[in-house]
Structures are given as structure tokens and as C-alpha cells.
Amino acid sequence: MAHYSSSPVLLATLGAVVIWILHKILQQWQRQRRYKFPPMVPGLPIFGNSFQMPLTQIEQAPWAQSLARRYGEMFTLRLGTSNFIFLNSSRVVTDLMEKRAAKYSSRNPMPFVQDLMSGGKRIVLMGYTDQWRDVRKVMHSILNSRQMTQFAEYQDLESKQLLWDYLDRPELWYRANQRYANAVILSVVFGRRLLLDDENLEPLLKQAEEMVKHLQPGSTLVDTFPALSKLPTWMQWWRAKGLRLYEESKRVYGKEVGRVRNRMAKGDARPCFAIDFLKETEKTTMDEDQKLFALGSLVEAGSDTSRMTMSQLIAAAVLQPDWVQRAREHLDRVCGGVGDDAKRLPRFEDKPDLPFITAAVKEGFRWYPFGPIGVPHMMSQDDEYEGYKLPAGTMVTWNMHHLSRSSDEYKDPERFWPERFLNEDLNNPLKGHWAFGAGEFSEYQTQKKGNVVREMLTQ
Numbered sequence: 001m002a003h004y005s006s007s008p009v010l011l012a013t014l015g016a017v018v019i020w021i022l023h024k025i026l027q028q029w030q031r032q033r034r035y036k037f038p039p040m041v042p043g044l045p046i047f048g049n050s051f052q053m054p055l056t057q058i059e060q061a062p063w064a065q066s067l068a069r070r071y072g073e074m075f076t077l078r079l080g081t082s083n084f085i086f087l088n089s090s091r092v093v094t095d096l097m098e099k100r101a102a103k104y105s106s107r108n109p110m111p112f113v114q115d116l117m118s119g120g121k122r123i124v125l126m127g128y129t130d131q132w133r134d135v136r137k138v139m140h141s142i143l144n145s146r147q148m149t150q151f152a153e154y155q156d157l158e159s160k161q162l163l164w165d166y167l168d169r170p171e172l173w174y175r176a177n178q179r180y181a182n183a184v185i186l187s188v189v190f191g192r193r194l195l196l197d198d199e200n201l202e203p204l205l206k207q208a209e210e211m212v213k214h215l216q217p218g219s220t221l222v223d224t225f226p227a228l229s230k231l232p233t234w235m236q237w238w239r240a241k242g243l244r245l246y247e248e249s250k251r252v253y254g255k256e257v258g259r260v261r262n263r264m265a266k267g268d269a270r271p272c273f274a275i276d277f278l279k280e281t282e283k284t285t286m287d288e289d290q291k292l293f294a295l296g297s298l299v300e301a302g303s304d305t306s307r308m309t310m311s312q313l314i315a316a317a318v319l320q321p322d323w324v325q326r327a328r329e330h331l332d333r334v335c336g337g338v339g340d341d342a343k344r345l346p347r348f349e350d351k352p353d354l355p356f357i358t359a360a361v362k363e364g365f366r367w368y369p370f371g372p373i374g375v376p377h378m379m380s381q382d383d384e385y386e387g388y389k390l391p392a393g394t395m396v397t398w399n400m401h402h403l404s405r406s407s408d409e410y411k412d413p414e415r416f417w418p419e420r421f422l423n424e425d426l427n428n429p430l431k432g433h434w435a436f437g438a439g440e441f442s443e444y445q446t447q448k449k450g451n452v453v454r455e456m457l458t459q
């Protein structure tokens with residue numbers, strides 16, 4: 001009986017899906033006629049290149065690099081219903097994402113990873129909206145010069161712990177990097193130390209891992225075809241999973257925020273970003289979940305990125321050890337005496353005397369950057385560029401791994417060669433590579449990121 005009564009519903013649903021697909025094909029056809037995109041990579045009807053794009057970062061790097069070599073400075077993919085342009089030279093990244101940042105700085109709709117999994121509240125995934133501006137304003141006002149010294153103190157302490165961990169348990173070096181990156185950011189944001197056996201370490205790492213996994217273009221059907229989010233909720237089989245992940249993030253971040261609030265109530269809280277943030281946002285209408293995600297997003301954004309960069313520096317030291325010898329000579333000179341081994345560990349105050357170390361950190365950002373295909377932005381307005389006509393809603397990214405390994409961009413790009421950064425832009429951490437992104441989103445980041453990694457390297 002149930003079988004017969006469900007047939008009309010099934011038929012109606014199938015009919016609706018077929019009409020929707022035809023509508024999309026028509027829309028796509030009209031769009032391609034009205035606009036002119038950079039060379040399109042051939043793909044399947046309707047699905048475009050959705051199934052060609054590798055889901056892991058390690059496979060994305062050579063894949064996007066080989067397409068750039070074939071198509072030149074720009075190419076276009078079709079992912080579900082979106083056109084996705086890759087920018088393959090610093091010239092076009094600067095022209096579009098930097099100089100026209102106001103048009104190129106939104107984020108594409110992500111019904112799964114942003115709306116469900118993050119309740120629309122992860123700042124890294126927000127569009128160029130009032131909500132983004134409000135959260136960013138508070139964050140920026142706190143992540144200012146005063147915070148720099150706090151970063152420095154925590155990094156100094158944690159990098160000594162890192163050295164101890166390397167010496168004590170060398171086989172756990174990777175885990176030690178992970179702990180270090182998380183510990184620094186946790187100290188800065190939540191004012192507490194983190195040791196290897198901390199009960200919230202795994203759950204915290206898991207939040208960033210889940211986010212990055214689901215963020216990969218093409219990784220979920222509904223983010224590839226956002227129109228599916230209009231289906232009645234009972235038909236959205238992915239919904240329960242998204243909501244479960246959202247609740248889990250709230251639980252994990254809520255635990256950290258709860259601890260800070262308790263310490264604030266007792267009057268024994270160490271100064272940290274969360275205290276300033278909670279006090280500052282009391283004057284605003286920001287809701288509790290947004291507060292949790294603003295603070296948690298900082299931990300997510302700062303941990304994996306720093307850990308990966310440190311691990312790449314270690315890889316570079318193993319694969320091309322010549323630069324390590326030169327780094328060591330510089331450190332010996334500043335922390336010892338001429339012809340001597342270093343007699344002490346370097347300190348933040350030594351930075352001006354250690355340009356080679358600053359250059360090595362920048363080379364680390366360039367040589368193997370985190371996020372090989374960048375973090376896609378979305379165009380909020382139509383635009384024209386060198387004969388192309390691009391509609392609002394187009395996704396645009398900088399082909400980061402390709403840019404860093406292109407001989408049009410860098411002399412001898414495969415070589416880990418810090419000397420390439422010994423120039424007038426040495427102390428501008430954003431100049432000379434694209435590791436921190438392009439345009440409006442990257443501007444946020446300033447000096448602080450460079451320091452996290454530099455401290456580890458100098459020590």
C-alpha cells in the first residue's frame with residue numbers, strides 16, 4: 001500500500017529534478033553566450049569539471065599546475081552550476097584580486113560547510129557582507145599592536161617547549177609541531193597553555209580538519225549545486241550531518257569560552273584575545289554562537305596553516321640542507337661570537353640582525369604554500385578584463401602552488417633559496433608570495449603570521 005501511495009510523490013520529485021536540470025542547462029547556455037570566460041577546460045554536460053577536480057590538497061597542486069601550463073595565465077572550470085576561474089600569474093592576481101578587490105572579495109554560497117556546519121558564522125567563509133565587516137571590525141581592533149607582544153611572549157615559551165619535545169621524543173616531531181602551533185594560538189586567543197595530553201586537543205584539531213575537508217571544491221553535492229538547498233528539508237540527506245558537526249563545534253569552542261568566563265568571574269584570567277573580545281562584544285548585538293565561532297575560527301585559521309608551514313621548512317631542510325648551514329652561520333654570529341657556536345637562543349629583539357632568518361620564513365611561505373589552489377573568492381559584480389566579460393557570482397582563485405613554482409615568477413623556483421627575499425620588501429611579510437591570500441581577506445593578516453613560524457625557525 002505504502003508502495004503505491006509513494007509513487008506519485010516519487011514521480012513528481014523526479015519530474016521536478018528533470019525540469020530543474022533542463023532549466024540549469026538553459027541558464028548555463030544563455031550565460032555562456034552573454035559572457036566571455038577565459039579558456040574553458042573541457043568537462044561533462046551539466047556536471048562540468050566537478051568530478052575531475054581532486055579532493056585532496058596534495059593531488060590538487062600538480063593537477064592545477066598542469067592546467068596552468070596548458071592554458072596560460074587564466075583558465076575556467078565549471079563546478080556544478082558555478083564558473084571557477086584560476087589566475088595563474090602574479091600579474092593577473094594583482095590586476096583582479098588586489099586592484100579590484102571590491103569586486104573580487106565575496107565568498108560563494110556554501111549551504112553545507114558554511115550554512116549548516118558553521119551556522120553561517122565562520123568568518124573565513126563569510127561573504128563581503130555587513131556581518132563579516134562587524135565581526136572583522138572587533139577582531140581587527142583587538143589583533144593590533146598590543147597583541148603583538150603577547151604573541152611574542154607565548155611563542156617564546158612554546159618554542160622552548162618545542163625544542164624540548166624535539167630532543168625528548170624526536171619520533172613525534174610532527175605531533176610536536178602540531179602542539180606548538182595550537183598552543184601558541186590557544187594562548188593568544190584563550191589564554192591557556194596546551195600540552196600533548198590535553199583532552200580538548202583532538203576535538204580542536206578535528207574542527208579545522210572537518211572544515212578543510214568539506215571546503216574542498218566538489219567535496220559535497222549541495223555546495224557544488226547550491227540550488228539543492230532549496231529542496232524541502234526532509235529531502236536533504238546531508239542536513240543531519242551538517243547540523244551534527246555544527247553542534248560539535250559549538251560544544252568544543254563553548255568549552256574553551258566557558259573556561260575563560262569562569263576565570264574572568266574568579267578574577268584570575270590571563271590576558272587574552274577572548275577576554276577583550278567578550279567584553280567588547282557585550283556592547284554589540286552579536287549572538288552567543290557568533291562569539292564562539294569568531295574565537296574558534298581564529299584557532300582553526302591559525303593552527304593548521306602554521307603547523308604546515310613549519311613542517312614544510314623541515315622538509316626543505318632535509319631535502320636541500322645547504323641553506324640550513326647558512327642559517328646556522330647567521331645565528332652563530334648573532335647569538336655567539338665570530339667563529340663560535342651560538343651561546344644562547346635567539347630572541348625577538350634579534351630580528352633586525354637576522355635578515356636571513358626572516359628571508360627563510362618567507363621562502364617557506366613561497367616554496368610549499370598551505371592551500372595549493374588558494375581559497376576561492378566570489379565576484380560580487382560583473383567585470384571586464386582583457387577582452388573577457390565576467391559575471392557576478394563567478395568564483396575566482398589564485399593558483400598558489402603553480403604561482404610559487406613557476407619559472408615566470410621566480411628564478412630557479414624548485415630551489416629553497418632564502419636569498420631571493422633579501423631585498424627592500426624583506427620586512428613586509430605579505431610581499432613576494434601569495435601564501436596569505438589576495439585582496440580584502442588577506443589584508444587582515446599582517447605581521448602576526450610571519451612571527452609564529454619565524455620564532456620556531458630561529459629557535
Ligand code: HEM
Nearest residue numbers: 123124301302305306309375435436437438441442444449
Ligand atoms: C602560516 C600561517 C598562515 C597562513 C599561510 C594563512 C593563510 C591564510 C589564507 C590563504 C587565507 C585566505 C585568504 C583569502 O581568502 O584571500 C587566510 C584567512 C584568514 N586567516 Fe590566515 N594564515 C595563517 C595564519 C593565521 C593566523 C595565525 C591567524 C590568526 C591569528 C589567521 C587568521 C585568519 C583569518 C581570521 C582569516 C579570514 C580573513 C577574513 O576573511 O577576513 N591566519 N589565512
